[in-house]
Amino acid sequence: MVEDTLKVEDCMSRQYVAFKATMPVIEAANLLCENELLGGPVVDKDGRLEGWISEQDCLNAVNQVFYFDEQSATVADVMRTDVLTVKRDLSLNDLASQMCAHKPKIYPVVDDHGQVLGVVSRRRILKKMCHQIVNKKKVPAQHTA
Incomplete structure (x- = not known):
């Protein structure tokens, strides 16, 4: 068993794209595509979480624009x-269990005031946990007399 000392802060990304609720969906969709993101937090002027916009949300809206030329939708x-x-x-083990039970692939990491500190994805957690397992196997067992 690998020691469960890893926390969300050990693998969260502090660099993320934040969106404003007033932003046109087309602009948000372009930002998601340019940055190869699945989604991102929607924040207020103080950086507090208001919502989440995903590729799927954008695709639905862009589809409306594409076929019906309705360009007024905002985030x-x-x-x-x-x-x-x-x-x-939160421990990575607890978050991994939570992610297996729920649909989101990316979660915003927030403080007690709802301020967005970063984001954490399934891929980053998987990578960090695999790295931890591989490194544990490389460390030779120490025997005490």
């Missing part, structure tokens, strides 16, 4: 407000 019109969030001191 607020399509974002999710029932966002699953995590705290930075």
